[in-house]
Amino acid sequence: MTSARGITVIGVNPGHNATAALMTDGHLVALQSYERETRLKNSVCWPVDLVNRYVEQAGGYDALRGIGVTNNNAYHMMVIAQGAGQPQVMGGELGEGRPYSREAGRAYDDQALKTYTDFDLPQNRAQLPLIFQNQFGIPADKIRFFDHQMTHAYSTLPFMPEDKRNERWLVFTLDGMGDGKSGTVSLYTAGSMIVLEEIPDTYSLGLIYACVTTLLGFKAYEHEYKIMGLAPYAKGAYWKPLVAKFEELLRFDPLTGAFSGQALGMMEREAALAEIIAFQRFDNVAAALQAYVEQQVENLISAWVARTGVSHIACAGGFFMNVKANQRLTRLPGVEYFAVVPSSGDESAAIGSAVLAGLEVDPSLYHPPVKGLYLGRSYDRQEIEDAIRATGAANRYVVSQPDDMAEAIADILAAGGVVARCSGAMEFGARALGNRSILADPSRLDTVTFINQAIKSRDFWMPFAPSVLQERASDYFDMSDKASPDYMMISYNATPLAREKLIAATHQGDRTLRPQIVRADWNPEYHALISAFERRTGIGAVLNTSFNIHGEPIVMSPADAISTMDRSGLRHLVLGHLLLQKRDEA
Template sequence: MSSASGVMLTRHEATPSGPGSLGSFYTLVTLLLGMKPGEHEYKVMGLAPYAPARETERAVAALGKVFTMTEGKPSRFEWRRRGPLYRALLEATLGLRFDGIAGGAQQILEEALVRWARVARQRYGGERLALGGGVFMNVKANMLIADETWLGDLFVFPSCGDESNAVGAAYLGYLDLCAESGGKAAPKPFGPAYLGPDIQESEIEAVIKGRNLASRYRVSEHTAIEEKIAELLVSDGVVARCAGRMEFGARALGNRSILANPSDHRVVDLINRMIKSRDFWMPFAPTVLREREGDYLLNPKSFASPYMMLAFPTNAKRRDEIVAAIHPQDGTARAHILDEAWNPGYYRVIREFERRTGIGAVLNTSFNLHGEPLVCSPEDAVDTFERSGLPHLALGHWLVSKK
């Protein structure tokens, strides 16, 4: 926990990494459920809403015998049991349903993080929160923190690995340079996350020619590619888009994305068969135009969500328009709220789709094969397109479609 004054941060409390951290607890639960620790925690979060309330309560009670949360200084997560922690969890949860364990772990995580947010405010003041790290990739917990009545603004950093240190180093370097030169430091907020490599038309043309795509697929160039993508979303439902600079962080935000019509529930199974192979309980997510967020999302404080790091309850009256991009069990959406200035090309795609359908949102999921990284280059995009069942690839201003 740290507090900020101007450009200065003061750290007040910290929990050492390792077994005593809340993240380690959630990772052990991931392993307990037969999933890959350090990678599949998001699956536990996605599974949790399916647990019946009674099963969740049983799991919370059982897990509470293994550890507790304290509000001392620092506030911390403490194991009640000594010895191998995985064995302690295994013994405590024997006989419990797998979805109940997920629900219990998620509830414990949510309650702990909300408590810590309240403790931070009580001890150090303030009505604005900045969150970062792997635990805060849990968008459901972030949603509950955002719902705190005292909270006026919320920022969740879009990446949780070591690569995020580079951003902090850049800010720190800037402050050091200002101090050395005697200039007044005026750092800008972290903005659009399109910080990766750009795509040049010459690269696209080289890949199309080098891989002889025109002999196997329909290849065409479009000056208004955004309109063409929108047409295909209406008629065929699914288009992969690779354009502009790649996203920094854990989410695809339109430039390395698979897009689909969010009102057609059938595209969920279609995308999973084509490329994603997701577990049945895992939902997809929407990109919603900023001007239309009130139609689809319950966001009374109008919090920004430019990095897809918050979940929102959805408007039941318009839920059918984004049915393929919400969690089918609890009706929440891990929404990317898009401002035109942050990505004009992607914004035009959704506007053109809206003009044809009246829907101001699209389903947006990362452009990658299951278990592989997000595509980066035109070569990556074509390779993934060819190894998947995707019907269309919008590559810059070019469209490649399977015959």
Template sequence: MRILGVSAFYHDSAAALIDDGQIVAAAQEERFTRVKHDHEFPKNAMAYCLAEAGIRADQLDGVAFYDKPITKFHRILETYLSCAPRGLRSYLQAVPLWLRQKLWIPAEIEAVFESLGVSMPEKIYFPEHHVSHAASAYYPSPFADAAVLTVDGVGEWATSTICDADGKDLKVVREMHFPHSLGLLYSAFTYFTGFRVNSGEYKLMGLAPYGEPIYADKIKDHVIDVRDDGSFRMNLDLFGYLDGFTMTNDNFAKLFDGPARPAESTITRREMDLAKSIQVVTEEIVLKMARYARDVTGKKNLCMAGGVALNCVANGKLLKEKIFDRLWIQPAAGDAGGALGAALAAWHGAEQKPRPAPANGRDSMRGSYLGPVFSDDEIGAFLEAKGYPAQRFERDEWAKTIAKAIDDQKVIGLCHGRMEFGPRALGNRSIIGDARSPKMQSVMNLKIKYRESFRPFAPSCLKERVADFFEIDDESPYMLLVAPVREERCIAKQGDERSADLLEWVNRPRSDLPAITHVDYSARIQTVDKDVNPGYYAIIEAFEALTGQGIIINTSFNVRGEPIVCTPEDAYRCFMRTEMDRLVLGSFILEKEKQPEWHEKDDWRTEFKLD
């Protein structure tokens, strides 16, 4: 039985296909349309999933949408009912859109099927939003049973849930309701510190280590009232998201010493301290929720999903606290992963199909490499047709050549294998470089990614070597855990860093791996498994053979505001627009110096809206 999962109309639309419960393909729509966080109905991603499975749309047995639209609409009407007469402008914008499009999901799906020239499957499933998240976290996990914690902005009414999962059964046992939401609280601070909501949350997390938690008590006294079990109420007098277009209001600004930072303006000490403060409060709440989830379910394993589960600093704390024996987080923890969860919930929940016991302690996400791959024949034909000089290598030489280039301080764009599903690039659509280089962080930020200088880079290391570099004894295949760099590798702080200029502060070496060591001596780790991604493993292994260090920098293959590249053509374009030195397309390696001059009609920097 083949079920296509779909998430759409909020942000990060995606499609995922399962066949008898096995994950076949999954991809976000943004990768095909090249519109970051694209919320439109994911017809390109749907077409890709069908092509990957080699089936026509009329060979599908069902389609699963990732939430219940009527319940969601009810929540929106109730919100206006509680705010009126305020909220009129928001109502005039939201309600017509709902009446015109969002309430007619079956018709939207049917239109896509009609455009493919086939009729619609008989069954359309509508799991609850948080059940979709929970299903995406539990069913692919390596656990036979688990507690499941989902925390995000909002679904229908739920903003956080605790589920009890065993075999095929996934049962919601507790939930918290809108408007009291940890995801929205974090987004409110994201907005207030001048970053884009639903996009800049990870920047706020990256900014936190620069600050001190001086506002944490104020947040707990005036903004949020947290109980011992992690449940809470928010002071809604401070927020604007119920009846307006902004996340926070004037009362919030009064409480936190002035108005919100305008986007792209200078980041001050206040924003750093706010970032740290909300991070501390978020971690405290997540830990309390996890303890309560353990008490309620009695389970030893924890699965997590929802946007807040992408907060890898909180995840690292959760792992360190050892509240659960094991932790597994869905790599596409945001709304995109809801597409996969919806399909899995339909299979196990609606169709009541059994869930086989996970084998060898492995999850079934296949490293999250669930997107399209392009053959060397296709890439070769493309390069030849376009006249782009390239050299083709056999696997051993390929890895050694790339490793040598990294050692030579080259910045390399890597586009090979299946594209990753979820927000992280895990070595198949990545930009890589030398983690030992003190200059690499600023070079990559300013000349390659064109993004804010304070943002850290993450390392990829061989799975077997992780304990040599970091204080962690678990694998982190999806770059969802933060852990400290080993003490013996670190360099002591030099004076009061907080008084230093931000750029100077960033560039101070902190360890013998300066490019991936954040200002708080932590790193967001990806462990690479030979069985899951042999190509990427071979590169790092060859680098280790050359330098003695089985670790490199890994950042997503894109520039600021651009979705991660999908096709070799996207990769080549990004390569030529930036100051990258080498490009790897499948088995081919391209050198920048040998490429023909790159011309574009317009300034590409205006093509992507800054995130």
């Protein structure tokens, strides 16, 4: 462990869900995705304002030791720079305007590969720091570009428990693709990361999942969770025969310890998957796909655990947003501990970029475990009151200042009300952790319909999740000491008590739940709120869903929160010290 002082770095993911992280002496100081400011979900760009704010917070470029950037592909980085910081969404839907024939697909893939190769020549790579200096004012000697998969791998360091940091770890990354790979397997020990295997993007489980998501009419790289949520409703007799067809396309063979199947480009993959799922019911496709990827990742990780004898595993990359696959991994024989990066898609690669930038300055730099992820924007009393005035909210709502906000919220929840909460520092990631959340009584199943129809406009089959007091966790789910459910990244089997008292926050298809345990030392205000609700109802948990309208980013500011209330059926809104209520509810 180093005693370094003053090593301040910034990590940036400028691609899918652009994000920046500020880190000082190995400690995460600030972390936020740019979509919260642009209000464009999964913004792709160089997050100009966010990076500039972090540079200023660090004390200027002279005080900054480096800016690490996810992605080492010169073509992608030039495209980002040419965008001049203007947020974009991901390109057209997979398959849009593209033929599904194998021959045309192969020609498309060959041309795409040539384009990438031509732009990725050494002279283009050497120009990148100067291009970013000219475009964004970043001193060329401050910026470093890191391999996409390695930024995922190094993002795991701040999420390895303190008491297990000296263990040997197998670090797995899996996603769609990045820098020509869809995953890696590495051995981390004593501060050293050694890559054991690289998985080419032609063998991508993530791209298979994304492509099927699109073929079912959803958005790739955004709606995969809907496929996962739908899967438990299908009947095994119908979906199980489909699994073998997916395995013919690509499988990880536990006997050979390698992937086997067709090494497919993007268009060929689309064509093959379109054939597999043709004329199949959507729920059966979802169930077969989910079972297929769970089995392949289990085979992959089991093989490496057996080969190396390493029992601690850490995982990162968009594939591991799949909470059901993560649940299965926590139960693998030979796995003693399972760590997964919160919001493990490309947004968290910004953490890994910051870690790598710091390690370039001091290879012995220690990265202590993160606690809570409440690292985004916060708003003081004056800013909240200014937002009330600027939006004219007091003309539409009753605005009050309760003596005890936790008790006031608990009263509303216990009476069956739904409360949106925008308080304290914004949490990082795709899953709200209480500070930008919509809350309700988890024992009332009718609440699900109300939230879906009046507020969230979500698909009816999607489950909600509970925030559970740390002291009550074992009452509601089968938690073990093999993982820590702090960030809604792992599903668990609900106990009989949870099936009764947390029914609205439990998946109705398979009776699992995706909990966040709430610790008093990480978020005392949220812990106090749930404790107050427990005193009224005996339930040590609340239903928690992200504070947004479907298709929009989670709210960031008081103005965002008021706008969401204006455009939805929300009736109660907490803004820090103030409570807003629709007049017929006051």
